[in-house]
Structure formats: structure tokens, C-alpha cells
Amino acid sequence: MFGRKQDPPPTVDAPVVDEPPLPAPAGKGRPTPTRKEAEARNKRPLVPTDRRAAAKEARAKARVQRDLEYQAMRNGDERHMPARDRGPVRRFVRDAVDARWNLAELFLPLAAAFLVLQFVTASSAPVVAFASLIVLYVFIIASVVDAWLMWRGLKRRLVAKFGEDGLPRGLAMYAVMRAYQVRPSRLPKPQVKHGQHPA
Structure with a gap:
């Protein structure tokens, strides 16, 4: 136990076998650049030399x-x-608005016509000018109510199709602003006809 260590048993040399030399590892062929060199290569001027x-x-x-x-x-x-x-949600909103007959899409042409009528009849027939103004305000209120009803029904369909969490913010304004545009001037262009409601 506390004695001297014994010598290890003699080893027998294994016969020498000729093996093919291992292929030399393929290197990248160039030294690794220093950090200073890499940073200098990646530096670009914040302001271009030729601004024009x-x-x-x-x-x-x-x-x-x-x-x-x-x-x-x-x-x-x-x-x-x-x-x-x-996105599919915005496309669904566009198709739903384009498939519906909206009072709001008639707002711009009717407003222009009523303004011309007021300008023409302001001095000669003030009663007609006042009546056209009242009709214009009634139409504005009706178009706002129609847009609100449109969004209420559209939101219910969007929640049923995409879920409450799948709706991005700003869809109400997106739908209402599209409804107030004249149909031929809408961008993106309408892809459905009136009455072709999306499924």
C-alpha cells in the first residue's frame, strides 16, 4: 500500500502499417483580418461625397x-x-365597401352641384339657394348615418371571419374614407362589382 510503485508491464510494439497520408486541411488561403482592418473596411461616410x-x-x-x-x-x-x-383583412374591407351602394360615394358630385346651384341662385332666388343648402346638410347627415351602418355590419363580418385579435387598427377610417371616394377614383381599383359581396 505504501510501498514503491511497480514498473508498468512492458509494451509490445504493434506492427507498422503503411497508411495513406491524411489530406491537408483546406484553409481560406488568407490571414484573418484584424478588428481594426474589418472596421475600416465597413466604414461608410454618413454624408455621401457627391450629394447631388x-x-x-x-x-x-x-x-x-x-x-x-x-x-x-x-x-x-x-x-x-x-x-x-x-393583407387579406384590408382586401376584405375594400371588397365589402366596393360591393355596397353607399350614399357617401355620391357626396362629392352632389356637393359640387349644390354649390353651383347656390352660387347661381344666391342673388336671383335666395329661397332656392337656402333650400339647396338645407338639402345638402340633410344629405351629409344621411351619408354619415349610412357610413356608420356600413361599418357596424362590416365589423361584425370581420370579427366572424378573422377574429377580434386579427383586426389591425384603423379599419373603420379605412372603410369610411373609401366609401366617401367616387368609385372610379378609388385606389386600389375596385375588384368586385356592386352586389358581389365577399364571402
């Missing part, structure tokens, strides 16, 4: 992006639409 050329290039890129978005809004390609118009 940079501004011209930025304007050209913005113009190409605007043209792409405009064409997408005309043909219904959602991949290139602005972010506020993308």
Missing part, C-alpha cells in the same frame, strides 16, 4: 417605387402595394 448624385439616385429610386405601387394599385397586385393596403 446621391439625391438624384434617391429620387430615381423613389420614382420607380411610386410607379410600381401605382401599377399594383391599378391591377390589384398586393405584393407591391403600400403596406397600408396589403
Whole structure:
């Protein structure tokens, strides 16, 4: 136990076998750059050296992006639409508004006609001008009530289809503003006809 360690047993040399040499590890062929060199390579000036050329290039890129978005809004390609118009929920809202006959879409033409009528009859027939003003206000109130009823029914359908959590914010304003636009001037262009309500 406390004695001297015994010598290990003699080992027998194994026969030497010729093995093929291992392939040399393939390196990247260049030294690893220092941190200082890597940072210097990644540095870019905050302000471009040629501001005029940079501004011209930025304007050209913005113009190409605007043209792409405009064409997408005309043909219904959602991949290139602005972010506020993308997604199945927004498409459902657009289709629901476009399929419905809205009083609000007649607001701009009727308002222009009533204003012209007031301007023409203001001095010659003030009673007609006052009556046209009253009719215009009644139509405005009716269109607001109609838009509210539209959103109330649309929200119920959206919750049933997508769930309460799947609805992004701002949908009410999105639907109402689209309803107040004249149908031919709406962007993205309507993809359904009147009466073709989305499922």
C-alpha cells in the first residue's frame, strides 16, 4: 500500500502499417483580418461625397417605387402595394365597401352641384339657394348615418371571419374614407362589382 510503485508491464510494439497520408486541411488561403482592418473596411461616410448624385439616385429610386405601387394599385397586385393596403383583412374591407351602394360615394358630385346651384341662385332666388343648402346638410347627415351602418355590419363580418385579435387598427377610417371616394377614383381599383359581396 505504501510501498514503491511497480514498473508498468512492458509494451509490445504493434506492427507498422503503411497508411495513406491524411489530406491537408483546406484553409481560406488568407490571414484573418484584424478588428481594426474589418472596421475600416465597413466604414461608410454618413454624408455621401457627391450629394447631388446621391439625391438624384434617391429620387430615381423613389420614382420607380411610386410607379410600381401605382401599377399594383391599378391591377390589384398586393405584393407591391403600400403596406397600408396589403393583407387579406384590408382586401376584405375594400371588397365589402366596393360591393355596397353607399350614399357617401355620391357626396362629392352632389356637393359640387349644390354649390353651383347656390352660387347661381344666391342673388336671383335666395329661397332656392337656402333650400339647396338645407338639402345638402340633410344629405351629409344621411351619408354619415349610412357610413356608420356600413361599418357596424362590416365589423361584425370581420370579427366572424378573422377574429377580434386579427383586426389591425384603423379599419373603420379605412372603410369610411373609401366609401366617401367616387368609385372610379378609388385606389386600389375596385375588384368586385356592386352586389358581389365577399364571402
